[in-house]
Amino acid sequence: MTALGFLYPGHSGEDDYPRIEQLLGSDIRVDLVHTDMAEDVLRVDALRALGSPERLADGMERLRLSGAETVVWACTSGSFVHGWDGAQDQVRSLAMMAGMPASSTSFAFVHAAREIGVRRVAVGTTYPEEVAALFTDFLRAGGLEVVATRSSGIVTAAEAGGWGEEEVLTLARSADVADAEAVLLPDTALRTVAHLGLLEKSLSKPVLTANQVTVWEALRLADRRVNAPELGTLFTREPIVQA
Structure with a gap:
């Protein structure tokens, strides 16, 4: 049995996680x-305060x-x-608190893109433009080329959590x-796991979503690879060997 731990803020799209667990298998x-x-x-x-050491430490005590x-x-x-540097400090601090390998969803996106061998990406965000711009800056710092960004201007996680397949x-x-x-x-407030097959079929290319890459990242840290076609290209492609 491989046990994967996640610290998730609030209550919006968290039901993606038991859905993913069911698709991954019993071990x-x-x-x-x-x-x-x-x-x-x-x-x-507010987002900087969300991931403060105090909040992460409190969650880690319960997760341990x-x-x-x-x-x-x-x-x-x-x-x-x-x-990029501040997010690395955040992950290092979390790993020290946890006493185990740690990462975050932001780094998961960069690692997942490398895994499937893509460099040029388009970004569709629920965020306001100012926040979306910071994500594209982060991706570029990770070596990805952001060729387009779409901002939806949503201001709360609760609103994003209410989106369905059509949105x-x-x-x-x-x-x-x-x-x-x-x-x-x-x-991660956006429920996407049930729609991954439709998304990739509609766009005819890989689609990486927050809760999907988050669980993949936890598996990567545990040195586990799982073939789960329902979870999209990321869970079916052979890894790219980096030069």
Whole structure:
């Protein structure tokens, strides 16, 4: 049994995680601990506070009891708002608290893109433009070329969590451009796992979504590879060997 740990802020799209657990198979367990959200607003200062050491430490104390072997901070915006270096410091601090390998959803996107061998990406975000720009900056710092960005201007995770298949598909299509080798949907509040097959069929290219890459990242840290076609290209492709 491989036990994967996740720190997830608030309550929006968290039901993606038991869905993923079911698709992965019986020897993988997904343990989710909710961290505190003092304010549900997609504003830079609030997002920086969301991933504060105090909040992560409180969540880690509860997650440690689960027996998790790896831990991922399951909040894209709560990591990339610190910039590449700040997000690395955040992950290092989390690993020290946890005593186990750690990462965040922001780094998961960069690692997942490398895994499937794509460099040019389009980004479809629920975020306001200011927050979306910080995510594209983060991706570029990770070596990806962002060829298009779509901002939806949503200001709360709760609103993103209320989106269904039609809204998610519209966002992905509006973000996509011909030059993009993959489309990224970065909000962990957005429920996307049930729509991955439709998204990739509609766009005819890989689609990487926040909760999908978050669980893949936890598996990567645990040195596990799982073939799960329902979870998209990321869970079916052979890894790319980096030169």
